[in-house]
Each structure stands twice: as structure tokens, then as C-alpha cells.
Amino acid sequence: xxxxxxxxxxxxxxxxxxxxxxxxxxxxxxxxxxxxxxxxxxxxxxxxxxxxxxxxxxxxxxxxxxxxxxxxxxxxxxxxxxxxxxxxxxxxxxxxxxxxxxxxxxxxxxxxxxxxxxxxxxxxxxxxxxxxxxxxxxxxxxxxxxxxxxxxxxxxxxxxxxxxxxxxxxxxxxxxxxxxxxxxxxxxxxxxxxxxxxxxxxxxxxxxxxxxxxxxxxxxxxxxxxxxxxxxxxxxxxxxxxxxxxxxxxxxxxxxxxxxxxxxxxxxxxxxxxxxxxxxxxxxxxxxxxxxxxxxxxxxxxxxxxxxxxxxxxxxxxxxxxxxxxxxxxxxxxxxxxxxxxxxxxxxxxxxxxxxxxxxxxxxxxxxxxxxxxxxxxxxxxxxxxxxxxxxxxxxxxxxxxxxxxxxxxxxxxx
Ligand code: C2E
Ligand code: CA
Ligand code: CA
Numbered sequence: 001x002x003x004x005x006x007x008x009x010x011x012x013x014x015x016x017x018x019x020x021x022x023x024x025x026x027x028x029x030x031x032x033x034x035x036x037x038x039x040x041x042x043x044x045x046x047x048x049x050x051x052x053x054x055x056x057x058x059x060x061x062x063x064x065x066x067x068x069x070x071x072x073x074x075x076x077x078x079x080x081x082x083x084x085x086x087x088x089x090x091x092x093x094x095x096x097x098x099x100x101x102x103x104x105x106x107x108x109x110x111x112x113x114x115x116x117x118x119x120x121x122x123x124x125x126x127x128x129x130x131x132x133x134x135x136x137x138x139x140x141x142x143x144x145x146x147x148x149x150x151x152x153x154x155x156x157x158x159x160x161x162x163x164x165x166x167x168x169x170x171x172x173x174x175x176x177x178x179x180x181x182x183x184x185x186x187x188x189x190x191x192x193x194x195x196x197x198x199x200x201x202x203x204x205x206x207x208x209x210x211x212x213x214x215x216x217x218x219x220x221x222x223x224x225x226x227x228x229x230x231x232x233x234x235x236x237x238x239x240x241x242x243x244x245x246x247x248x249x250x251x252x253x254x255x256x257x258x259x260x261x262x263x264x265x266x267x268x269x270x271x272x273x274x275x276x277x278x279x280x281x282x283x284x285x286x287x288x289x290x291x292x293x294x295x296x297x298x299x300x301x302x303x304x305x306x307x308x309x310x311x312x313x314x315x316x317x318x319x320x321x322x323x324x325x326x327x328x329x330x331x332x333x334x335x336x337x338x339x340x341x342x343x344x345x346x347x348x349x350x351x352x353x354x355x356x357x358x359x360x361x362x363x364x365x366x367x368x369x370x371x372x373x374x375x376x377x378x379x380x381x382x383x384x385x386x387x388x389x390x391x392x393x394x395x396x397x398x399x400x401x402x403x404x405x406x407x408x409x410x411x412x413x414x415x
Contacts, residue, residue: 341369
């Protein structure tokens with residue numbers, strides 16, 4: 001494949017491309033001026049002059065239709081070629097909503113040209129258009145757009161709720177803290193899973209108001225729980241912070257003020273960073289540093305899923321690491337999974353971070369993890385996510401007896 005970004009020089013008056021031609025490249029003008037023109041009834045009609053920094057010829061490249069106008073160098077022009085496949089690759093990866101908008105704009109542009117009688121005859125036929133979205137894709141785009149506007153309304157309509165899932169400290173025999181998880185009680189769709197709408201919210205800036213709402217509600221709920229407990233326990237509270245939020249170092253300040261407003265110590269909060277391959281280290285480090293300043297803990301979430309890897313452990317300063325459920329699933333039966341898990345647990349401990357195992361569902365898994373020295377366990381075995389105040393009775397007992405822990409885990413088996 002030819003190298004991208006090939007520079008070309010056009011002499012004064014030299015055509016860059018002609019009306020009706022099959023498009024091969026779009027161009028980024030580096031130097032000089034380009035005239036875009038069409039021929040109408042034998043006359044040359046100038047449509048535009050473009051200069052440095054502007055792109056020309058991209059429309060035809062995107063929808064593979066013949067050039068609808070000609071481009072000529074006014075003086076000497078230097079331009080960088082943009083290959084068609086370079087543009088199309090980006091388009092294929094683009095957000096489907098953006099793609100739908102672009103297809104709409106392009107076909108409107110083409111229709112406008114046709115109505116004005118501008119452009120070559122080939123335009124009158126339906127030439128190779130940008131691959132249209134299939135019926136299924138269209139429906140998904142429409143669903144997404146709808147869900148997005150409904151989610152915005154859900155925040156103000158009180159349809160979002162926050163549930164708490166406990167994290168057990170198996171050494172102390174107590175609930176050490178909770179993870180706050182959001183729930184959307186949709187009036188028509190019923191309970192929409194965060195797996196569905198958090199991903200959607202993360203694609204847009206909607207994650208910011210959703211995150212702020214969850215944070216505020218979670219802190220208020222912890223305060224209500226405190227009032228019930230009357231000092232018998234002081235569980236911590238972990239809040240999920242998605243990449244988009246953690247790129248805003250301000251979110252650490254927001255956590256601090258949400259805690260203060262709810263009258264809880266900021267040191268009881270933990271930020272769970274759920275990140276992706278595209279984690280922006282500089283910004284996340286800034287966020288982590290700001291959390292440290294406020295005494296807020298930071299956990300690396302979903303460790304072992306392929307996104308949260310060893311490189312993250314090395315480069316960012318976490319105080320706890322949450323082992324993903326996929327790690328826990330294989331134990332104790334699978335000896336390789338067990339060896340891997342105990343090795344990783346040891347490694348994390350050597351980095352002075354706490355290990356929290358997620359998705360612990362069975363007694364056997366819990367016992368195996370305890371044997372590996374994992375102190376904190378989260379999962380259905382310990383308790384499903386529930387309304388925060390439901391946990392008050394369990395927190396009022398400081399310990400439960402060892403026998404009970406082995407034979408009947410302190411779990412509520414309700415979904
Ligand atoms: P996560 O942070 O990894 O949260 C744990 C998920 O595993 C939760 O799903 C929880 O209900 C589920 N889970 C807990 N124990 C078990 C178990 O023993 N077995 C199984 N099979 N599942 C278990 P949930 O609540 O559906 O949340 C899904 C994801 O949505 C979360 O994954 C998190 O990434 C995201 N999320 C949830 N709430 C928020 C939020 O407020 N903000 C952000 N940014 N993300 C959130
Ligand atoms: Ca989490
Ligand atoms: Ca997780």
C-alpha cells in the first residue's frame with residue numbers, strides 16, 4: 001500500500017481533477033489557491049476558491065460518485081493526497097449516528113446539484129453511493145437516538161436509581177464497603193441495564209450528567225445509611241468513573257464536594273476507573289493525583305478483561321485492583337486459572353494494592369479466594385445489588401461466626 005500523505009505539486013492552471021472523472025483522491029491544500037468550478041451551458045461557473053488547510057474532492061471520494069465539479073490550481077499549489085480508502089476506513093469506524101447524518105447530507109447535496117442542473121450527466125443516475133445503512137442498522141441508529149434523549153429526560157424525571165452491592169472483608173467478617181451501581185427504571189422498557197445505557201452515555205457527553213447524578217445520589221444514600229447505623233459501621237463507597245469522566249480531573253473535586261454536601265468524609269469514597277485501550281494516561285494521572293489530594297481512593301476496575309492490563313498497574317497509582325469475574329469463574333476447578341489468579345494476586349499485593357475479587361458466586365470460589373489470601377470479595381455470594389437502606393440490618397452486626405460463613409454465606413439469594 002502506498003504511503004499516506006503523498007505531496008503533489010500542481011502548476012498554475014493545471015487541473016487537479018475534472019468534472020465527471022472517477023474519484024481517486026481527496027486533497028488537503030498545503031499552499032496556494034484552488035478554483036472549484038463547473039461548466040454550465042458552455043460557460044465556466046466558479047463555485048468556490050479554496051486555500052491552505054482546506055480539503056477538496058472529499059465528497060466524491062466518500063460516496064464514490066463521479067466528480068461533480070472541476071478543480072484547477074490558481075497559482076502553484078501544493079496538496080497532500082488523501083486516499084479514498086483512508087477516508088472510508090475512518091467512515092466505517094465512525095459512530096453510526098454520524099454516518100447516518102453524513103449519508104443524509106451527501107444525498108441532499110447530490111439532489112441539490114441535480115435540481116440545479118449542475119454536474120455531469122452521470123449524477124442523474126444513481127451511481128455508487130456510500131454504503132447505505134441496512135434496515136437493521138437504521139433501526140439501531142433510531143433506537144440509539146431515542147434512548148439518548150430519553151436518558152437525558154430520565155435524569156430529571158427521577159427514573160435513575162442507585163443500588164449498593166456489598167464488598168465483604170472476609171478477615172474481619174464484615175461488609176467493608178459498597179459499590180454504587182446505577183439502575184434505569186424506564187416507564188415502558190422496564191429496567192434498562194447499565195450495560196446498555198452506560199455504553200451509550202459514554203459515547204456522548206451524557207455520561208457527565210449521569211455520573212454526577214449517580215455520585216450525588218450515592219453519597220446521599222450513604223449518609224442515610226449512616227443515620228440508620230448510628231456509628232456501628234463506616235463502610236466505604238466505590239463509584240464508577242468512566243474514561244470520559246476521568247479525563248475531567250474536575251470529577252475528583254466533584255466527588256469531594258458531593259461527599260462534603262452529604263456530610264460524609266471524602267476518604268470514604270473510592271473512584272473505580274473503568275477504562276479502555278484508549279486510556280489517556282496523562283489525564284487519568286491528573287485525576288488520580290487529584291483524588292489522592294482529597295484522600296479519595298482509586299481502584300482499577302475489571303482487571304484481566306484485556307483493557308485493564310499490567311501496563312496500567314505499573315503506570316498509575318492505584319490503591320486497589322478489582323479482579324474481573326472472568327478470573328474468578330474458573331476457580332477452584334481449573335488449576336491453570338487458580339495458578340494465574342494466585343500469581344496475579346501476589347503481584348498486586350507486592351505493588352501495595354488491595355485485591356478485590358469480583359463476581360464471586362459460589363461458596364467454593366469464596367473459599368478458594370480466601371486461601372489465596374484475597375481479603376475482599378464482591379459478588380452474588382456476598383450479596384446482590386440492592387436498595388442502599390436494605391443493608392442497614394446486615395451492617396449492624398459486626399461479625400458473623402466462621403461456621404455460618406462456610407456453610408451458609410451471608411448472602412441474600414434474591415435477584
Ligand atoms: P462493573 O463496574 O464491573 O460492575 C459489576 C457488575 O457485575 C454489575 O453489573 C453487577 O451487578 C454485576 N455483578 C456483581 N456480582 C455479580 C456476580 O456474582 N455474578 C454476576 N454474573 N454479575 C455480578 P451492572 O450493575 O449491570 O453494571 C454493569 C456495568 O455498568 C458495571 O460493571 C459498570 O462498568 C457500569 N456501571 C454501572 N453503574 C455505573 C455508574 O454509575 N457509572 C458508570 N460510569 N458506570 C456504571
Ligand atoms: Ca465497577
Ligand atoms: Ca468490574
